[in-house]
Amino acid sequence: QKYEFMSRTGEGAYGSVWRARDKNTGVLVAVKKMKDVPATEEVREGEIAMREVRVLQLAKHVNIVNLLEAYKSQSGRLYLVFEYVERTLLQELKGNRTGLPPAVVKSITWQMLQALGYLHKKQIIHRDVKPSNVLLTENGVVKLCDFGFARACDNEASDPAYTTYVVTRWYRPPEVLVGDHYGPPVDIWALGCIFAEMLIGRPLFPGKNHHDQLWLILKSLGAMTEHQLDLLEADPQFACFRLPKPSEIESLDQR
Structure with a gap:
């Protein structure tokens, strides 16, 4: 094996993320x-990977995590190798329950807008923008991850066949919740929720379920x-x- 696996840093629906070291370079x-996954799910798992x-082969930007390589083991399991980034925004929020300093909020928001603007110009929707998918380097550089x-989308309004099983619930906009067409604005809604969360130190809309x-x-x-009321x-x-x-009705200012 080319890589020495050191510790697991995260777990998701389709795989786990490990901190590892390149045995040749030490990086x-x-x-x-x-x-x-079971044989019946192989196509689905393969599609996700x-x-x-x-997407990452197309998306090369300073604020998007860099995919170094992808390979399969002898058993057929797929591995994706990325640049290593120390922390996530979620970790920062957990350590700052009253919110982050305004200058930090501005910097992270600006860099996220650069990443999303770049993706949307390439007609790519991320569809899962949330604090755990925002990486932060020691120098404060933001890296959007987990694609x-x-x-891809051909225009701003999504194909009606787009799944609504996207975006973690707390960062999901009304159009996704009610099954309406959606497009790149779903990423901007999620970033808006993150912006507020960074300011106040807690999720803006922490729903317990879909309703x-x-x-x-x-x-x-x-x-x-x-139209959304009709769908509802x-x-x-x-x-x-x-x-x-x-x-x-309780406005955000009142809250």
């Missing part, structure tokens, strides 16, 4: 080890579009959902 790297590889849900997530958003931001009424999973009353 630290991050290796994503894709999970072994190859999507990430294809397993990323995909609660939509309720918290509407309680702060008011009504959805008529037609969706059986929202059959018992109640829209907030005007007296229950």
Whole structure:
């Protein structure tokens, strides 16, 4: 093996991430080890991994994590090797429960906008922007990572076949929650949620489930579009959902 696996740093739905060392150069790297899956799921697992590889081969930017190589072991398991970055934004937030310094918030937000602007110009949607997918180097450089849900889009409005199983719940916008068409703005919504979280030290919309997530958003931001309301009424999973009353609306300033 080319790499010495040292410690596991993360676990996701499709694999685990390890801190490793290149045996030839001594350089630290991050290796994503894709999970072994049943034969019936091989295509799905392969699609996720190859999507990430294809996107990262196209996306070369200072604020996007660098994919060094991808290889398969003798057993057929896929490994993705990335530059090693020390910390995540999630770790920073856990260590600063009252929020990050304004200058740090500005720097991270600006760099994230550069990364997302670059991706969107290339017609790529990340679809899973959240604190654990924002890496921070010792010098304060932001690296957006985990492109397993990323995909190309031909225009701003998504194909209706795009899955709504994207974006971690707390960072999911109304159009995704109700099954509406979506596009690059879903990434900007997620960044807005992260921006607020960095300022106040806690998630902006920490929904306990699908219903609660939509309720918290509407309680702060008011009504959805008529089209989204129609989708909401037609969706059986929202059959018992109640829209907030005007007296229950609490603006972000009030919160």
